[in-house]
Amino acid sequence: MRNYDLVFLKHFSMVIGFLVVVSLALLVFAHYLNGVIPPEVSPTAARATQARIAPAGDVYAGATGAASQAAAQAAAAAAAASQVAYDGTLDGSVIFNNLCTGCHTAGVGGAPTMDQAHWSARIAQGTETLYKHAIDGYTGPDGGIMPPKGGNPALSDEQVKATVDWILDNLK
Template structure:
């Protein structure tokens, strides 16, 4: 037992000394953060809400609402545009021009026939939620989850108008 104690005590002291050395050495080295990491950290630590009162608060609330609306628009696909033609030419044309995957073509026999058979609300719902049927498959939001419901509806409405 004496030999064991005489071996364990120096090893424990050495372990504690190594831990202290590593701890102190780590704080001596400068920590560099990339600007992107700093910005992400600041964003994560920013408050998620605020309390506004009085006339100053009303102005701050309006500014915050405008900033939130701008941020929401920047996260929407195609800059949040509701121009159906822009969305069609950017996303939908790949399938609806060639009929790939059973997609109805942009003509009276394609989308026009689907409109007559199912109705506009059903076309909107299938475009937003997706659809798999005997004639083909429509991925939800045309395969772009960043599209808003309004953008999908605008593009479907534009396609219907072109198919008459």
């Protein structure tokens, strides 16, 4: 009986040893694969990293620098122009009909409608005050709310002033 126990222990030890060797081989192989296969980088993470390490500005020197600076300024001006609302028009009717009419036709949010009676007290404050309220936003004593630039931050100050002038010229 004792002989059977020794044979069992010998075979069991060999099986355990074999499993340990296989486990170690798998660990070494996994470590090798981890070093060989490059990690996949998310495009979003790569863009965020590039944005974070991008230079804050450029240095322009000499004749080539002046040409590069002029090109950079032209590109910046083109990018800024594309961000201006309504193609930069100063036609107050276009801006009013596309943006302001929603509130100033129906009186939404306490907005004065397009009749003289609603505007007389406001006109008495002066056009500079009207411009300031239209550009910066305003909450009136009656609770009426005028969001800055009518809720469209892409409008330039000149566009807002042109629209205020158009409104004042077209009151009934």
